[in-house]
Amino acid sequence: MTKRKMFLRMITASLLRRRSRMLIALLSIGIGATILAGLVTIYVDVPRQMGAQFRSYGANMLILPREGETLTRADLDETLQAIPREELVGAAPYRYVRLDMTSRQQSFTAAGTDFAGVTQTSPYFSVEGAYPAQTRELLVGKEIAETIGVKVGSTMELTWQPTAAASELSPEESRVPGASLSGSAEGFGGGMVYVTAALNEDAAIDSLTVDVSTQTAEYGGRIPEDETFLAQFTGKTLPLTLGEDVDALSGATVTSGAIVDALNRAVQAAAPAKPRTVIFTVTGILTTGGEEEGYVFLSLQDMESMTGSDRLDVVELSVSAGADQLQTYADAVTGSGGKAQARLVKRVTRSEASVLEKLTALVFLVTLVVLLLTMICVSTTMMAVVSERRREIGLRKALGASDSSIRAEFLGEGLFLGLLGGVMGAVLGFVFAQAVSVNVFGSSITFQPLLLPAAILVSMAIAALSCLLPIRRAVAIDPALVLKGE
C-alpha cells in the first residue's frame, strides 16, 4: 500500500466512520454551497428572468420613419432583421388617423395595428370581450365606449376624410395629365417588377419603361426587348385589365400581369383620395388606464383599405435585452440607412436597468454574506473537531507525525468535505434556484453545466480556508498529552 492510499484511507475513514460528527461539518458546507450555487445561478439568470418579466411592462423600443421618409410594412420586415428573432418578444405597428363618426358628429383617434403584436408588446392591455380577429372589427377604448355608449357587439360607422396631411402623401402633380407614374408589383418567383409610365395630356400612357431584371431572362426578362408587347400599352388609359386591354406575352404571363398590376397600383396611389366609410362591429372594450382608452383600434388591413396607404407612424417593439444591448440594436436600425430610425423608450429601459442593478447587487451581497457565514460555520465546526480530536492528534504526533503531516491530514479532510459539499451544493443549489425561479419569476431555469465544477472548486476553497485556523490549533497540540493518562 502506498502512502497516498493510506492517506486517503485515513481521511475517508475519518469522515465516513465518524458520521454524526462529520455530518454537521458536511451539512454546514453543503448548505452553504447549496445557497451559494443557488444564488449564483439566480444571479446569472436574473437579467434573463427579469428581462422576460419587464416585457410585461410594455414596449422598450420604438421604430419611427426617418425624417422625410415614409415607413411601410415591407420596410418594417427589413428593419427587424437587425434584431435577433429570439430576443424580439413582439412588434406592434401603429398608424394613427382621425376617423369621423358622422352619426354622432364626433371624431376619434383611430389606430390601425396588428393585434397579435399588441398582445405581446402591451400585455397589460385589458380587453373586455375580444381583440378583433378579422377586418371590420373594432376595439374601442373605454373612455369612448362610455361617451358614446357602445358595447361589445355594437356597430360603429366610421368615415375617413382625406385631410391636408393625407393629400400630401398623394402629390398633386402625380394626378395631373402629363405627369409620370411609377409603381411596382410582385412578379414571377417573388421578384419585383418596376414600371415607370409617362402620361400624355389625355392621361393616357405615352411611354412605358419596365425593369424586369428580377425575372427569368428567357421568359419575363424578354419584355423590354419585345416592342410589340410594350406597344400595346401606348395610348391606353389606366387602369388596365390583362387579356382585355393588353395581352400577356406568351411564356411570361406572370410578369405581364405584374406590369399591369404595377401600373394599376401606381394610378390608384396617384388617384385623388376619396372619403371612405366602413361599418365596424365592436368586439372589445379596452381598459389600459392610459391615453389608449381614448382611441379606437382597427386592423392594419382596414386602415389600409380606408386610407389607401400602408404607411406606419410608429412601431412599438418589445425586445428582451439589457439597456446596452438595446442601444446596439437601435443604433443598428438607425445606422442601416433604411427608412427607419429606432429609439429606446428611456422611461422603461432606464427603470429596468436600475431595478436589475439593484437586484443583482442585492443577490451579490447576500451571496457574500452566505459565503462568510459558511466559512464561519465550517471553521467553527472544524475547530470543534480539532478540540474533540486533541488526543488523536497528540497520538499521531507521538507516533511521529510531523506538523506537515497533521496539516495535510486536516486539509485533506477539509477538501474531501468540500468536494462532497460541493457536489451536494451544485445539485441542491440548482433545485433551490429552480424553486426560487419558479415561485418568484414563474419560469424555469436551465442547468449550467459549469455550475458543478465551479461549486465543487468554490466549496473546496471555502473548506480549505476555513480549516486554516483549526489546523494551526491542531499543529500546536503537544504530543506529551497522551502520556499523562488524561
Place this chain on the structure above:
Amino acid sequence: MSLLELRNVSKVYGELKALDKVSLHVDQGEWVAIMGPSGSGKSTMMNIIGCMDKPTSGEVLLDGVDISKESSKRLTDIRRDKIGLIFQQFHMVSYLTAVENVMVSQYYHSMPDEAEALEALGRVGLRERARHLPSQLSGGEQQRVCVARALINHPELILADEPTGNLDEANENIVLDLFAQLHKEGTTLIVVTHDPEVADAAQRTIVLEHGKVAREVINENFGK
C-alpha cells in the same frame, strides 16, 4: 553497551524541580522498570526519554546522540525512528480498524504494509480481530493492538507508560508475556509503572522520589 544515558538531567517548572540531577543508564536489550509515587518525576522523565520534552539542564544520550538540545522537529524524527510508545489509555484512532491503527505507525515511519501489520497483530494474538474498530475491542485487546503498533517499526526502545494500569490481571499477564518475548528478541524496554508486579517482571527497577533516583533494585528472580 548503553542505549540510553541520562547525565545530571534536571527539569524545572518555575519553583518546582520535577527532576533534580538524575543520572542513569539503560543498556541495549535491557528491560527496566521505573517506579515511584505520583509527583516523583516519572512522567517528566518519560516525556524526556520519549523525545516529547527537553530537560532544563543535563544531557540525554539516546543511541549515542545527545537529544537534550535538539529542535522539536528533530525530536519528532528521532521518536519516530527509534522509539515505540505504549500508553496507559491505549490511545487508538477511534475511526480506524485495529490493522489500520498499526498501519498509521508505519505510515508516519516509512511505508504502510498491510501484510506486515497483520503479522504484527498475529503476534499479539489478534489476527482475527484485525478488522474491528477500537470500540469493538476490549481494553486488553486494545492494549495488545498498541503493543503491535509499538513494535511494528522495530524500534530500538519501547517506552511503556503504565501499560497495564487499565487492564485486568489476565490481560496484564498477556501484555507482560509479550514484553518478555520482545525482551528475548533483544528489544530494549522501559516500563513506567506503579504496580510492583509489573516492575518485578523487569530486570532492574529504578525508584524515583522527589525528582531523584532513590534506589535501584536488581531483580534476582528475573527469568525464573
